[in-house]
Amino acid sequence: MKYTLLIALCILSRIAFAQPDQIQKKLEGYWLQEGYGIYLEIRDSVYKFYDITNISCQQSASPVLNNWIGSLKSLLDLYDVKKISSKEMILKYGITSYKFKRLKTPLGICQKPIKFSNDPILNFDVLWHTFKENYAYARLRKVDWDKLYKKYRPLISKKTTKLQLYTYFRDILDAIKDAHISLQVPKDLEIAYAKSTASLSNKGKRKRYKYNYPTARYLAQQQVTKMFPQSTFRHFHKDLLMWGKLNQRVGYIQINAMNGFSLDVSIPDSLSTAQYWDRHWGQIVTSLKRGKTIGQYFRDEIRGANVMIDSIVRELSSTSAIILDVRFNNGGTDKVALDILSRFVQQKTAVFSKHVWDKNNFLFEQVIAIQPAPKTYQGKIAILTSRQTASSAETLVLSSLALPNVLRIGSPTMGVFSDVLQKQLPNGWRFGLSNEIYRSNTRQNFESQGIPPKSLIKYPTNVMDFFEAIYSQGKSDLAIQKALDLFSK
Template structure:
């Protein structure tokens, strides 16, 4: 999963020139498609999350405080352009456009700081999705109808548990893995205790399939980590190596074909050191605890992200040097739910020469597409020029899909597996007045030919029938006995091309 870092930094000490005096960055700015209002006065910023009816201090994941000195973020963003009407800021692979306002935004004179009012919270939630969610048409969501159905049920007496139920049911029915709603355990547990089971409802939500998880207390990580490991066990003669527990594994399947299993595009920083003897869940819980603590202790997000890219490049160069004489390579992304787009595209850059356009990104702004920018596979020394097969599944998501989408611009890449998950946008993070955090997709990824693979996923060149249910997919891999059909097919494809 990807999280959008709402850009507020207004100039960078690297790779950009200082704006002219008549192009001052001071003033009032509205960001296109993100529901963000920004006030800048000399070296101080104030950032707000806004809808047509609300204004709140920002809940952006890139900042610790909604108002602070710009110096805290000077190493994050570059100014691509700035004039008297607009400015474009760049971070990672993304460009963000801000339009200049002639006066302060009136509704932010008295922003909502905190409120448990049920109707106010529902209205903020509804307006945010109505104005910024990019895939209502594709996923067949009628926000006006949902408002008419739910708002009569919400009164001043509506409890927070009941409010959670109304919102959660709406979001569950959309079936978008990039939508999230995070509430205190006391709220979610209380709701689960009183909720009528779907099979007893007159019109149960379509996404609540009975029997999706046939065993109690099965979490996403349980079958996933076992499936990742099972692929290794099918090749007992191969001496696999690994980095950061099971983030990335690699080895030669035979004398001419290399294999790389990349299980995420986050977690590469070599600054985070943990004992590899811990089991999968404990290792990654400890990893992210250390990352969050470092940020809390003063490490900037810019430093963390540079560490991620640096760690990825270091291990990538080491792996590809081992495979330099291999005539074919299999990159397994079947268990990769995503991470950071920049990490994904920087990894891919070693397979092409020079900068190459990958796709475009547009933002959704109050019912229509808005600012568009082109995304490129960055220029990098080419470290591998052989034939490559990429393995995909319905659990290949987010920035792993960004990797797959961009790889289609490279003639030596072939896809084997099933359609990917179909969730591309960064996650736009927001917070309700009662403190609940939530996220949604507001960006549209498209190929030069106009293809948008949201919801359907990217189709493979050679299909393997995998279940789109996460549990059953991983279970099918765990239960493999003698061989892996996707790898067998990949070896056959590479064998034909090499002969």
């Protein structure tokens, strides 16, 4: 998924690098980021971020910096300043540009921001207003915020417990069925909620699976090795990438996430997958605590992705076709996804557009284009998808719709495209929502329904059933075989 801390590579602003004093002076002031519910103050070379709704203002972590206050220098380590004027500024990180409207005076509601409050009524109202004002898919997913307010608001009082409040929030948000909606609370509250709902979830018969989730996922990912036991497959960062030649004509690249590519980690592959990634992210966090900036980390991520995809494409350059398998990919960073696809693009191509939702309007549409990499692959391409292909993995698939002669095989993707807008409640709980609309180069919106394949394979929607459907095929794989058949025509 596109967790905001992992969604962007941000390069140093060329403008700021050339004329730091001049550009920093121009950035000073009060800024409103419409569509994101963010108010930004820059004064005396210090930035301050606030989350705002129609009824609230509170100190908040920057979407990327993860700190509500800091030096302007650290801000410019992440954002590329694309435009600055007396009326607006546009900052960019990753593939996305963000427009800020300049205010003449400080935002009134933020003169006395909320610092912390456990008031159940206030926390409910902030959550409700944030979704009402910024959630982009209420109409598509048939969510009536006013109706929900009338149903749940009378149930909440000053005496409402944390568990009761969390239960109400879960009832509201889980019903939307949007994988990009999240709610993070203290662990003890999660445990209490799980216990309180255990009797309900245990009603009826639940299917028992032969393997647990990590094992089932691993077996499904390894199905290609059973189909081609004579082939040599190589790996990068445990299960992040797997590639090899299925035969002399066809190469295969399995991409299982759009993040985790940093080359500055060293972990033995002998660890289990769970242990490996715990250690991986642990090393990243440690490096940040020791002084590495988030900007440096993002640049390392993108560098690692580009180094690896270049190496793999060179290794498979003698083939006439490549299968890109993103069936097990739940997302990560759009920048990584588009950089990977740039190895299969022959000319600059506008691949999709995105715009932000603010209250009742669409704002600031931008067209995203891919430039071909210096060295590109010239053969045929097939992309394998499933309902587990999500978020930035879907961005890759969405972008491929603009490319000629790309085969898409499998099931429709999950249908969650927006970057996750991260917010915080007055009581410290964090939550995320979708506030951006992605459209294909032909203006189609595939939210919820997912991107359909050209050649359909009816994989189960349930993730465990899907894994089982893959690893139970003996020494075959329907999607890979379909790609081979189509390549041979």
